[in-house]
Amino acid sequence: MTTHQKSPSPSTAEGMGLFERLLSLWVALAIVIGVLLGQFAPAVPDALSRFEYAQVSIPVAILIWAMIFPMMAQIDFTAILGVRREPKGLIITTTVNWLIKPFSMFAIAWFFLTVVFQPLIPEDLASQYLAGAILLGAAPCTAMVFVWSYLTRGDAAYTLVQVSLNDLIMLFAFAPIVVFLLDVSNIQVPWDTVALSVLLYIVIPLAAGVVTRRTLIARHGSEWYDNVFLKRIGPITPAGLILTLVLLFAFQGEVILQAPLHIVLIAVPLIIQTFFIFFIAYGWAKAWKVPHRVAAPGAMIGASNFFELAVAAAISLFGLQSGAALATVVGVLVEVPLMLALVRIANNTRHHFPDVRTASD
């Protein structure tokens, strides 16, 4: 069934294959393999680190583009023409994603990493982890939200609009928000470094995605593009993600071996932030009587992160061996289990929203 009025919510197994359901396990395995590689075959990361141009690691840049380009290639910016259709949903999503989420992430991460966990995390590392959390907070989900929308029986057309609007805002808002919050945290990052990061990992993949989409659709048609081209390049993103993590942890091995508890400590504020943002958007939607088919994907997009961008920006700004990069990876580690918990909450609270209809209606 396709209509949101009558179909039951699909099971997790229907929306997500084994790979994505067990993403946390693969991330954990990538960490182990990366650490082992760094410990027992240090020549590999050493050799890879030599391929640099203008302080940008070429192997890392290739892997990051491999992660990000397939997502950018599937964005249909004509959907932005529907921006007036569900104004309440878009107001909630845009406000939560860009005026609340980055700042609540900063506040929660700052409180836990530099105050609550002060005895457990050295000050310089806490700053690095905070920087990673800031990067996660400034990058709302751009692709996985379609799967969350599917699992919560969200409105397909609305999900398309909110993703295209979100991506457009991200183009302009990501860098200023990151620079501002890093500055507030006394973490100095030159503007040109941030600008280069945005150019490399947002503007170039986005432009390449738009050009590829337009060119290939003009040449082969949109059905071929969707069903052949995107299907072929789709698996590149998770593969690029796992390979990036292996490489990252080949460099991070020492940090993990010395302080494995840090992964748990970083996860605490990230988990709290995920639930906090979800309940703000979801509760606001409930108060405004927004239909569940809009409220659920509207709340999911902010709760979920565009962690490929966060990982890329962390590596670009602070380096592969940085605490910031480690913090963004913890975001990946907890993403799927957390979002599946939110999917369950959304599906179990559907009856509190105004558009509930059952098959017997």
Add this chain to the structure above:
Amino acid sequence: MTIEVTPRAREWLRRKGGVATVRLSPRHGCCGGRADIAVAEARPPDWPERYVRLELEGVTLHVDSTLVDQQLTVDVEGFLGLGHLFVAGASPTRANE
């Protein structure tokens, strides 16, 4: 009616040639996973044999067979002279491979 086209979408479509394709467009998640989104485009399909052809008040629709009986509505939206079709009433779905 198995699928509806709003009067304004019909009018808009007539100006664009009177033919539309309603199909599923896959979106891949960054962690894997996929959801298929119902989309409508003002053009004939690349492979007409895969679609159900419907004639609705001067407009020809080629509809993916899984979308025919879903009580969907094809509408048009836009601003500044730009417009595009969209499918109202659809949740993301997952077509069989």
